[in-house]
Amino acid sequence: MEFSRLQKLNQARVLVVGDVMLDRYWHGDTGRISPEAPVPVVKVSSLEDKAGGAANVAKNIAHLDGQVGLLGLIGEDDNGVSLTRILESEKIASQLVTVEELPTIAKMRVISRHQQVVRLDLEETFSEQHSRLLLARLEQVLDDYDFVLFSDYNKGALSAIKEMIALAKSAGKTVLIDPKSSDLSLYRGADYITPNLNEFKLAGGQVGSEQELTDSARQLIADNGIGAMLLTRSEQGMSLICATEKHDFPAQVLEVSDVTGAGDTVIATLTTMLGAGMAPKDAVEVANIAAGIAVSKLGAATVSPEELSRKMGQYLRQTGEHYQTPFDDVLKHIAFAKQNGEKIVFTNGCFDILHAGHVRYLAQAKSMGDRLVVGLNNDESITRLKGPQRPINALKERAMVLSALASVDWVIPFGSEAENDTPAKLIEQISPDILVKGGDYKVSEIAGADHVLSQGGHVEVLAFLDGCSTSGIIEKAKLGKTAKS
Structure with a gap:
């Protein structure tokens, strides 16, 4: 494994395109039940805003030192302003397109004693007309990046994804997709897709046996013109499957605290490592390690190069290589x-x-x-x-x-x-x-x-x-x- 590539993470130039959202958390203590209804009363003591959805993918890349840009749709509202400010603080070159008639997608959570009490979703689905605004912006900024990562949360920003993929491929870019639709033909032309096991089954994947899983995965990517599939399999780890090869990576043995955002970490790490020049098999191995680190943390966590270096220490000692933060x-x-x-x-x-x-x-x-x-x-x-x-x-x-x-x-x-x-x-x-x-x-x-x-x-x-x-x-x-x- 080319661990020296960890010193070259800032060579990765990645554009993330997809459904951006604001994750808002209200934290407080609960001491009584409301007299108005049988629900707990949470006395809010702090408010926390974070980048969510495709914005969280971009954040993961930024925290790995990749050069990252972000395209997405927001509303003309306070949540859009908050998200824009967060992205600036995260060193993300955001190109958010404002849509006047719809709100910024926001997920609002009330947390008490480390437990989620309720989640409030503020969202409307963006139309294909709105998605074409992103397509136009994509054409303007595409030359600044080598990799294009589409993060699909089925909120409408990627309604024109067929045209977006075609545009990126015609410009010679490597395309990766975290899919949401069960219709994989939407992603024709992609170099990599990263479905989880449930998404794989909804798309027609068969999991009766390991051979059946492999054969159906190969059939799906062949039928839909996709280069390779990185299938994330929860406690079974992940598998990189292409027409002629299959590589399995066992799940990392870490205590699982929260799986929120683990898929974001996987595709962000995979893309950054490929952008740093790492071979695909090695890039997936590092992404698997990153996922193990991420799920050991609470919330949609990110992983740093230092954490990856420590976790990969046994390999580094064997090769004599060492990651040192510039x-x-x-x-x-x-x-x-x-x-x-x-x-x-x-x-x-x-x-x-x-x-x-x-x-x-x-x-x-x-x-x-x-x-x-x-x-x-x-x-x-x-x-x-x-x-x-x-x-x-x-x-x-x-x-x-x-x-x-x-x-x-x-x-x-x-x-x-x-x-x-x-x-x-x-x-x-x-x-x-x-x-x-x-x-x-x-x-x-x-x-x-x-x-x-x-x-x-x-x-x-x-x-x-x-x-x-x-x-x-x-x-x-x-x-x-x-x-x-």
């Missing part, structure tokens, strides 16, 4: 993690020669939250702080070693002369929930502590492991060299 993308990844409600921990240091004290310290820091960011002094900063003989190891090597630790999620260099060799400006950019410093400092002496506290965060001071220091290791090495000579 420095330029780290702040974006941190922002995505915050949007997912993850607690961010920050610490910093030179980490010139990694030793047992460092490893224990970083593990302790990580245990305080969900993600650990390490600010790493650059080479010039270390020279100013430690003298002309330091650093022993250059910035790239130090960053690679740190990022390979299970406790470390991201590494960001700092230390320009303007920063005065402190991470204060970096901490202001990140605004971590918890700032960790090693040693016997007072909180008032720690760079960036005032900012973290002002944002409602916490500052923690951890003791170093006695007898462990980079300077001590260097001195031991010098003594050993002198004794030998």
